[in-house]
Amino acid sequence: MTQATDIPKPALRAAAAETPAAPRGAWMRKVTPYLFIAPFVISFLLIFVGPALYALGLSFTNYRGFGSFRWVGFYNYVTMLQYDAFWITLRNTAFYWVAHAAPMMGIALGLALLVRSRLARYRRFFKTTIFLPQMIASVTAALVFQNFFGTTSGVLNGFLGMEIPWLTDPDLAPWAVVLILIWRGTGYWFVIFLAGLTSIDLEIEEAAKMDGANGWQRLWRITLPLMKPILLFAFVVDMVVTWRLFAEPNVLLGRAGTLAPIEQAPVLNLVVENIRAGQFGQAAATGWLLFIIIAVLTFVMFKLIGSKTRGSER
Amino acid sequence: MTDTTTHQTQTALPEEMPAERRSRTIILIVLLIAAIFFTYPTIQMLVNSFKSNDGIISNPSGLPDPWTLSSYADGFLGDRGLTRALINSIIISTTSTVIAVALSAMAAYGFAKFQFRGRDLIFAALLTTMMVPPEVLIPGQYLIFARLGLIETLTVQIIPTVTPVLGLFLIRQYMLSLPDEIIEAARIDGASEFMIFRRIILPMAAPVLSAYAILHFLSEWNAYLWPSIVATTPEVKPIMVLLPQLVDQEVGFLPVYGTIMAGCVVATLPMVIVFLIFQDKIMNSITLGAVK
């Protein structure tokens, strides 16, 4: 989010303002920008801000969506914080992030380096295949993996001639979710890292010429440090996205459209479960707790990154 | 690029050649393994969709024997409702994309090319809301849309998606780089503001608009959580909500993987074809949001 391109052109604007305009010009000039932003901003207020505030109000009630309700203060927040399922789903979500992010970023970066390497062939083909899973929807991917990991009529057990309960064993099931996340997500970051590598290419070459370094040294001493801001950014974005995880674990580990068991569920399941139980107040409170967690974590991560990368940013 | 390559080839000593050939082979093998890993599930989906629902149980891992279209027939010709769900998905994703891009483009133009009171404040406020995950709003949105009588409609799946702040941000960033001089020239020529937007800005911003449109369409095609709550009747259910619910109609509960895979193929194929045609554009659109 650089401000570099944002520099207004005061000279030009001033010149334009002085030019004699049409009769209603001055007034129109003032109103025009508002007319352009109004449809978006007003829709946004109605669609986003309104429901957000309404949800905040709801979170202090025991409203079921019909009939009467009582104001219950922070009761919904307190019970949720006391509910071990809340902490279990938080732990699960954190696990899903940690377990998939590190290998995924590693694989994505490694593949990006390989594809960019001057020794690589068929670059376009590999770029296409690695990115392809991005075109597969989460739900679709989860169903394909469900078919793959099924116990009695699963593809993998069919190959192995065994009956390993990949998706019902609580120790194995989370890893199947992690595998989907890696499978679907790698292509995205691979493309971004490729673009990143392209943008620092020149610097690498220049630095390498000065150093006379070999391939490995170049990678460790120049490429990776230059890629660090992008990598850290990737981890933050991926973290925020993972807190919103829902489709993959639930489609893969739930059955016939039901939710995954709490032991493997992401935190959003508690919002959905409460809505389906008709507990709108509790659902809203859970949502706002989730918001607070994401906000704090993002803030902390940006602080950490800010202090670490200040030197390399312009 | 070419410079360095020749430079390296020149300095490479003859005895390094076998080593280089070896690395070349290793890189190729690693990339091939990656290619298999990333394409295998898609291929499995395609292959298994040509098995019948009984065939996939008795023979989950082999090739179809016989190859049959019975799963496609079960999904799309019977009363499973996949055809309807597919059409619902197309309507929802397309409408949402058109409205979202239109609203974002207009607002982006306003934010990028005008000076007005509160501009930076409003824009910053909008960006800040990106911190709030949309899922937080679901309880509030559900009840508000319920009061408007919109639950179990296609509309309720479209409306919450038409004001993407990310889209606004990306398009505005791009528009900032468009030259002001052209706009001023058009104004002097007496073009109306909306005319300028339509005739000059939109064509110039076409690359970012189409790139964001693709991103938006994909994310709507993927949508699952909100539709699974507000769209439970077959008339309005999108395909992503229906697919996981396909079960044996006689016994219930048991997923029919043949039909599911057939549905997955039909839901995926258009995306893959579009991707293969426009892959550079799509990959570039991905980098829009990130490497800036």
Next chain:
Amino acid sequence: MRTKSTLTRRGLLRTGAALGAATLATPALMRRSYAQGAKPFEVWVWGGPDRFDGRLNSFAQAYPEEAGTFDVTVRSPGAHGAEVWQALRLALASGQTLPDVVMSNYIAVPEFAELGVLTDMSDRFAEFEDDLTPAGRSLSVYNDMFVGVPANHNIKTWFYNAAKFDAAGIDPTAVRTAADFMAAGQAYRSAHPDSYIMNLGDTPIHYNYFMMLSHWNDLTLANRDGSYNITSDPRFAEVFQLMHDWRQSGIAMPIDDWSPDWQPGFQEGRIGSSLIASWMLGFLPRFMPEQRGEWEIAAWPDFSHRGSEGGGPVFMFPNGAPNTDNAWEFMSKLHLSTEGGVIDWQTRGTIPGTTSALSQLQELASNVTRPADMTDEQWQLTPGYYYGDGFMDPIIAAMEDFQVFQYDPAAPAQLDIMRRRVNPYVSGNSTLEEALEGMQADMERQIGNPYAV
């Protein structure tokens, strides 16, 4: 194959709908319309709209002239009963048009009755009240108000493969105590190394617990004052420990009911018996038609002979739905009249809630004959064809012991908590104390007083 076969079975009412099947306007999965007559109503069931086909067929056979006067829309919000409850709650919250009649196991009747969203059917029940069996009455009533039509009774029933039991030297009627059952399970395992006397996996379903708990009619999870009995009443510990022992001793095949491995388990002969409910009558002929005549029926052993599986399915009528009268007419004719009760039992094995129907079917079951207007395919799926003469005797005898667990208005949430806390113990991943205390604590904190709506 299976889906194909149903097409021919769907009988009279389907013809009209089938014509439009390939077109876009077709009522699709989860909702199907039988648009024929002038009396419309919408019904919600779980497990797919086909689950209602059997009832439509029964109705058409019992009342051939009247079947065409109804216009039935069937909607199935999901594969599980819980999804029907969720859909009903959301329909209530969103103010949509409510379904005229909703099928739910008795489990959720207290919740919706306490919320005041069910129509009081007491006046309409007047003409049927005298004919209701005690079991039928217990399913129709909540807090002395008639709220639903009993659609079946989930009587605790033991299905077993007779040849396999003989080979292992097990006589089910001689199995009385829990220790007897354990011994039988072990004898069965040594006679049939590839087969099991029961199945119980890592994620048992709520009914696995509640069938056992319903043995006591004075047992409740919570008291009216909101206090919970789970850690204080030893019967909870007793039941959970028993199930834990079954699983850990190896007499149970480690898969769960309704998991993808369940039906193959029966088909391949790896499950040789099941302590389950009478609705299984209708599923075995579908699961493994080729094992016709091999399966026999007994009552549950003495140590847990009373109770039921969630009572049974009840058709309840939400307040403010547009066509309550039509829905009531259809349901009462099908499930509260003698003809309807007998025919629905003949075709599908459901157990009626009226004395008149019950006494008739007992006679019919002692000498099973094929009803005149049934096709081969329909006939081969009937319990009479599959199990043979006299198959109802143990079930009707067990009806004496039918009773419904005292579910409270928070039962749907309690089911989830119980499974979450007790499943790990049964599958060997936590202790009995953790299960009991966790269950009690979760219910106290997350539900509180179930009666404080």
